[in-house]
Amino acid sequence: LYLDQPLEEGREIPATPGQAHHLGGVLRRGPGDAVLVFNGRDGEWAASIATLRKDRCTLLPERPIRPQEPPPDTRLLVAAVKRDAMDWMAEKATELGIGSIRPVVTRRSITDRVNQARLAAIAQEAAEQCGRLTVPAVAPAMPLHAVLDGWDGTPLLAGDERRESPPLAQVAQGLRAPWAWLVGPEGGFERAELDDLRRRAFVSTVSLGPRILRAETAAVAGLAVLQALAGD
Numbered sequence: 527l528y529l530d531q532p533l534e535e536g537r538e539i540p541a542t543p544g545q546a547h548h549l550g551g552v553l554r555r556g557p558g559d560a561v562l563v564f565n566g567r568d569g570e571w572a573a574s575i576a577t578l579r580k581d582r583c584t585l586l587p588e589r590p591i592r593p594q595e596p597p598p599d600t601r602l603l604v605a606a607v608k609r610d611a612m613d614w615m616a617e618k619a620t621e622l623g624i625g626s627i628r629p630v631v632t633r634r635s636i637t638d639r640v641n642q643a644r645l646a647a648i649a650q651e652a653a654e655q656c657g658r659l660t661v662p663a664v665a666p667a668m669p670l671h672a673v674l675d676g677w678d679g680t681p682l683l684a685g686d687e688r689r690e691s692p693p694l695a696q697v698a699q700g701l702r703a704p705w706a707w708l709v710g711p712e713g714g715f716e717r718a719e720l721d722d723l724r725r726r727a728f729v730s731t732v733s734l735g736p737r738i739l740r741a742e743t744a745a746v747a748g749l750a751v752l753q754a755l756a757g758d
């Protein structure tokens with residue numbers, strides 16, 4: 527369970543109502559039962575349930591069992607897509623170990639409205655479920671050109687479905703984190719956007735094969751390749 531508090535032996539920490547419901551109502555746990563907790567800073571701790579009544583619960587950290595892992599320096603930039611696809615992408619990207627997620631607004635974006643808090647909550651739940659000790663940061667949506675203008679030079683791989691780019695697996699050979707993976711909107715990047723991307727020295731446009739993937743599929747497929755070849 528993710529707790530947003532310092533973890534210290536014997537210091538009782540309240541869980542959120544949602545976590546309390548999950549522990550009591552779904553997992554049927556009760557006072558005295560063991561749980562694992564983390565906060566993204568102090569590693570993983572064995573803890574026990576101190577109190578649990580309906581949606582109120584406190585947890586008691588007992589001993590550290592796994593040192594903190596550094597946050598992965600890998601980023602997903604993705605044009606905002608429909609809510610369900612966005613949710614799915616945030617969950618899968620977290621399972622695949624992404625360090626941060628930033629929705630970007632491109633010329634053919636269908637929306638610039640992204641519920642950042644909802645995505646952050648999904649990322650937190652996915653981090654709890656998959657046993658990582660960091661929760662990806664979810665950044666506010668930003669226009670793609672502004673992201674590119676303020677970029678720090680980290681290699682940025684951009685998915686191009688037009689069969690004009692080398693395979694991602696080839697470009698990612700020898701790459702090590704930090705890196706970023708960029709996926710366009712349902713309508714794809716406009717020609718001018720692709721040209722602008724290619725003008726930037728830190729960008730490589732890459733292909734995931736001859737078929738046109740949905741944006742969420744491209745996001746997750748690209749991350750799987752990058753995680754396998756250049757993971758953090």
Ligand code: SAM
Nearest residue numbers: 685686687709710711713714733734738739744
């Ligand atoms: N405009 C396209 C069309 O309708 O022909 C579709 C764009 S696709 C649904 C959305 C995004 O996914 C693209 O901008 C690209 O970043 C990524 N993508 C999809 N298929 C890809 C592929 N085969 N290789 C690399 N990227 C891909």
